[in-house]
Amino acid sequence: MSQLKADSAMTVGRMWKKPHFIANPWLRYGLIVVTLVYLYWAFSTLPFNWTRISEGLPRAARIFGGAFPPSFERGGLLWTGFKESFQIAFLATLLGVFLSVPIAVMAAKNVAPKPIYLLGRGIIIVSRSFHPVIVAILFVAAVGFGPLAGILTLTLYSIGFVAKLLAEEIEEIDWGQVEAMRSVGAGYLKMLVYGVFPQIMPRQIGLSMYQLDSNLRASAVVGIVGAGGIGGTLMNAFGRYDYDFAFAILLLIIGIILISEGVSGWVRKKIW
Amino acid sequence: MVDQAAQITQRVWSRYDRKEQLIRYTIYLVTLIAVVWAVSDIDIFWPWVWDAPNQIQNLGARMWPPEFSAWTAIVNAMLETVHIATLSTLLTIFVALPVSYIAAQNTTPNKFTLWLGRFILVSSRSVNTIIWALLFVAIFGPGVLAGILAVMFRSIGFIGKLMGEAIEEIDRRPVEAMEATGASKMKVVLYAIVPQVLPAFFAIVVLRWDINIRESTVLGLVGAGGIGVLLQGSIDMFAWQTVATILMAIIVLVIIGEAITSILRKKVI
Numbered sequence: 001m002s003q004l005k006a007d008s009a010m011t012v013g014r015m016w017k018k019p020h021f022i023a024n025p026w027l028r029y030g031l032i033v034v035t036l037v038y039l040y041w042a043f044s045t046l047p048f049n050w051t052r053i054s055e056g057l058p059r060a061a062r063i064f065g066g067a068f069p070p071s072f073e074r075g076g077l078l079w080t081g082f083k084e085s086f087q088i089a090f091l092a093t094l095l096g097v098f099l100s101v102p103i104a105v106m107a108a109k110n111v112a113p114k115p116i117y118l119l120g121r122g123i124i125i126v127s128r129s130f131h132p133v134i135v136a137i138l139f140v141a142a143v144g145f146g147p148l149a150g151i152l153t154l155t156l157y158s159i160g161f162v163a164k165l166l167a168e169e170i171e172e173i174d175w176g177q178v179e180a181m182r183s184v185g186a187g188y189l190k191m192l193v194y195g196v197f198p199q200i201m202p203r204q205i206g207l208s209m210y211q212l213d214s215n216l217r218a219s220a221v222v223g224i225v226g227a228g229g230i231g232g233t234l235m236n237a238f239g240r241y242d243y244d245f246a247f248a249i250l251l252l253i254i255g256i257i258l259i260s261e262g263v264s265g266w267v268r269k270k271i272w
Numbered sequence: 273m274v275d276q277a278a279q280i281t282q283r284v285w286s287r288y289d290r291k292e293q294l295i296r297y298t299i300y301l302v303t304l305i306a307v308v309w310a311v312s313d314i315d316i317f318w319p320w321v322w323d324a325p326n327q328i329q330n331l332g333a334r335m336w337p338p339e340f341s342a343w344t345a346i347v348n349a350m351l352e353t354v355h356i357a358t359l360s361t362l363l364t365i366f367v368a369l370p371v372s373y374i375a376a377q378n379t380t381p382n383k384f385t386l387w388l389g390r391f392i393l394v395s396s397r398s399v400n401t402i403i404w405a406l407l408f409v410a411i412f413g414p415g416v417l418a419g420i421l422a423v424m425f426r427s428i429g430f431i432g433k434l435m436g437e438a439i440e441e442i443d444r445r446p447v448e449a450m451e452a453t454g455a456s457k458m459k460v461v462l463y464a465i466v467p468q469v470l471p472a473f474f475a476i477v478v479l480r481w482d483i484n485i486r487e488s489t490v491l492g493l494v495g496a497g498g499i500g501v502l503l504q505g506s507i508d509m510f511a512w513q514t515v516a517t518i519l520m521a522i523i524v525l526v527i528i529g530e531a532i533t534s535i536l537r538k539k540v541i
Contacts, residue, residue, distance in 0.1 A: 049417075
């Protein structure tokens with residue numbers, strides 16, 4: 001009897017404990033220690049300029065004080081900048097999507113021979129590794145300031161994204177249609193045009209719309225390094241402490257991106 | 273009889289009906305007009321376009337062979353880039369989680385907080401990292417802090433949005449069970465919501481870390497720390513062979529980042 005009482009007392013007194021996310025205690029505490037050591041290492045090696053940083057808050061107050069209300073006075077400058085950004089994004093998307101088709105065929109395992117496949121993958125990896133802004137400075141150095149550098153940059157950027165997804169799409173097609181084409185003696189090109197492309201077409205249009213949207217975003221920043229478009233205007237406004245004009249540009253960029261996101265989402269929904 | 277047979281042989285198969293074809297041709301026409309307008313209106317000096325392949329080849333020739341003498345500086349700048357990416361991702365978590373909590377329809381306290389949360393997420397995502405960096409360099413001066421803050425402000429929108437979606441998809445029943453036993457709000461979050469979204473959380477954070485490494489490579493171009501500072505310096509000095517080395521280093525870093533990401537994802541999910 002007393003034994004039973006003791007037992008029930010123990011059950012009542014026992015607390016439920018939440019099981020840990022990482023069951024192994026060594027791993028759990030090890031990860032915490034590694035994180036702490038990393039944080040210490042990172043903070044001790046990074047060069048923080050604390051005196052300059054401490055001036056930040058009054059500066060922020062001055063910047064935001066200067067930015068309100070945003071000034072839309074130089075409407076002409078705004079219009080040319082945005083128009084150029086749009087033209088860059090549009091032409092680069094067309095060129096990029098056009099060029100990405102052959103590269104996607106090269107980079108699809110099921111329709112390309114091995115050496116061509118590796119070459120295609122290599123092109124995709126290289127064009128995806130670099131941020132568009134880095135590519136933009138290289139093109140500005142090669143072909144000079146202006147929208148041409150911007151178009152080249154975003155074309156490469158589009159190839160990296162569209163060709164990669166398109167290649168994956170080609171790898172997943174229904175192979176039966178290709179075999180049907182082959183059995184009637186169609187050549188390689190005919191096999192691609194009639195057996196492969198119709199299957200990836202809807203996807204291709206959706207990707208193009210998405211890419212137009214993302215090129216529009218990117219075209220706003222390649223201008224910061226001199227590759228044309230609204231980014232250059234924004235950089236100048238910042239450089240000349242015209243914070244009210246810079247703020248107006250930023251607001252417009254946000255507005256236009258929201259609109260383009262909405263439009264491209266709507267089109268993609270229609271197609272799929 | 274004969275007429276009918278002739279009609280059938282003359283009939284042409286077409287994939288789209290008349291209306292669909294009309295829509296298609298309208299789209300082609302609009303696209304064509306837009307191309308003509310863009311090409312004729314844009315401020316491009318055409319002789320430069322025809323010369324571009326030569327110029328690019330020329331630049332490529334100046335970059336070859338890569339020059340490795342500055343490798344210690346490059347490695348240090350790379351470490352700085354990784355630190356910026358990692359610290360900003362860690363810091364983002366603390367801001368993005370509360371924001372995603374109020375931006376998810378099923379956990380937000382009221383309509384006002386829902387819209388506040390969504391507003392924060394949208395404005396964070398709409399402004400590019402480089403533009404955030406421009407702003408923070410103006411405020412805190414050039415250096416890594418501006419870079420960390422820039423990457424952080426950009427990541428809040430990404431992590432917050434995806435986490436908000438993960439929270440909206442949770443199973444309601446554990447939450448209701450907890451509430452029925454009279455658990456506090458804090459306990460409901462900790463025991464009914466967190467365990468359900470934890471795997472999604474790790475996947476999203478790791479994905480963002482990978483993206484942030486790429487983003488951190490360009491911060492230096494506007495003076496916000498990392499490898500970009502070195503890159504901009506080398507370009508300004510026309511040290512193209514060093515530029516080539518830096519570009520190769522960036523590719524290596526990005527590939528390592530992707531490898532780590534894919535290993536971590538396999539472990540967690």
